[in-house]
């Protein structure tokens with residue numbers, strides 16, 4: 630008997646701290662929590678997307694968790710996914726730093742009963758219920774080459790300044806840029822894509838990559854940056870070097886960050902969608918998925934409150950997606966009214 634009691638005390642002593650640790654990590658308080666993971670910190674575009682997500686989640690009466698690692702890597706996002714699984718969140722929406730590398734971690738989340746979606750930068754179909762796509766990828770890619778052609782006057786060297794080499798959204802847009810060039814070879818015969826550089830969505834690296842482009846290609850006519858961090862860095866360098874009018878910058882930029890460069894002429898025009906709306910739409914899709922009302926199959930519809938009704942469609946990678954809408958063109962005529970909006 631004494632032995633049994635001793636054994637029981639020993640067991641309690643061993644198991645209690647373990648139990649305590651589990652309770653501290655998990656949140657079994659009945660509160661519904663929805664998480665959004667962006668690529669990395671220090672990106673105002675990401676902050677706006679997370680803000681839109683939190684607005685939507687809170688509007689529905691739930692708790693929003695928004696996270697981003699310091700560096701835009703898959704490894705850093707995996708750590709956050711692990712923490713969110715331990716926290717027992719109800720959904721995870723992720724702007725992927727890699728298309729395939731997040732699959733094991735996201736499948737683990739799925740197996741734990743968490744609804745997993747991607748937004749802005751897709752993860753592969755096996756890792757997600759559906760993807761929230763900001764705008765048609767083909768249209769973005771083709772439009773940016775057409776813009777570069779227009780700015781270069783039909784001839785000359787152009788370069789792309791991208792985010793990371795693993796970013797699935799930028800990579801898809803670049804694929805469409807190449808297709809636009811290849812499929813219209815005679816139109817673009819005198820337009821030469823000389824390099825694709827990667828600024829990793831880090832300001833300093835994007836600045837030094839822009840400087841390297843100028844050094845390697847003294848005759849460069851246009852820089853296309855399909856990233857808000859890259860385009861702002863390129864605008865800064867062209868302005869500081871006194872190259873306005875000699876080299877044009879275009880791509881995808883935040884009006885609030887690009888107003889200066891659109892107004893001074895270094896960026897004649899550029900495109901974007903509303904990042905707050907991307908986050909907000911993701912919030913409504915994530916909650917519907919967590920509640921079992923959205924399975925991610927083609928033809929399903931759901932309401933995203935102030936944004937209206939959305940339909941799940943087939944995505945080009947074989948999975949499904951939800952499209953926010955068409956990108957918007959910003960130029961000197963309208964940048965003034967948009968620079969304070971986002």
Ligand code: RAM
Nearest residue numbers: 674792855856857858881
């Ligand atoms: C950057 C990010 C983001 C992309 C925008 C256009 O802020 O890379 O993923 O959608 O640019």
